[in-house]
Amino acid sequence: MDPSSALEQTTLDVSNLQSEFKYILDEIGNSDFKICDLRKQYFQRDAQLQKIYRQHGSGSEKSRENELSEKISTDLQESQNLQKNKCVLANTALFLVTKHLTKLQDVIKTLEEEGLLAPLENEEKEGESGGENSRESSVLSSTGEGRRRKNTTPGPLRRKRKSEGTPVGRNKDSSPPTGSADPNFDLQDYNDDLFSGYNQAEEDDKQLYCFCQSVSYGEMVACDGPHCKFEWFHYTCVNLKEPPKGSWYCPDCRQELANSRLKKRKL
Helix, strand or coil: CCHHHHHHHHHHHCCCHHHHHHHHHHHHHHHHHHHHHHHHHHHHHHHHHHHHHHHHCCCCCHHHHHHHHHHHHHHHHHHHHHHHHHHHHHHHHHHHHHHHHHHHHHHHHHHHHCCCCCCCHHHHHHHHHCHHHHHHCCCCCCCCCCHHHCCCCCCCCCCHHHHHCCCCCCCCCCCCCCCCCCCCCCHHHHHHHHHHHHHHHHHHCCCCECCCCECCCCCEEECCCCCCCCCEEEHHHHCCCCCCCCCCCCHHHHHHHHHHHHHHHHC
16 A cells, blocks of 8 residues: 555545534434423422422421322433533544544554654654654654644654553454444444444553553643653543643652752752
């Protein structure tokens, strides 16, 4: 395969993404409207229930109270099911992007190994600098910022780091092929197929990270400490809600830096 053929194939592979995303976003939007209607409905029923309590006291109209309570519970359960379905749809879109991105990266890597495509400039510099400098230039970011800007699971965008123990990307065969979006297709079967491939890929990534010693998931941040024991950390484990600005060090590395500075002052 040559670069032009790879580009043509990739363009063909992602040609259906727009229609698939439109279907997914339309379904999420429809769920939002339904949840809004349900919310108004169970608030109205709750107001009726509170009115009965105020006027007649609890237990005075028990049959009516039970009826309203059951309807409120049903509305809340339906809202919860719609919210779960929204999460499934959103993850479906994420997995579609991840699958195509990983496949493209594997093709680029193959072309580079066969000498048909020149390595990216920052990858060449990474190989020359090595050590600590490679830690700073390892993320392929369109803005050129450091790898700490990577605010999701760091696998798919890090070809060079795979051999260095960071969270790996998804295998190109980990997700089933997708076709054009059909409004009549079975969403549950579609997601079952998609998740089965995704779960198989998850089993391949057994590397543990962070203080919690868990596999890579969700949003993660990389420590800029040159000798960091864990290197990658989950946002929740280090109390982060957004990507840090500037250099970021984990608590252990911050303490190590503080001790090092203290020793230098004593000297």
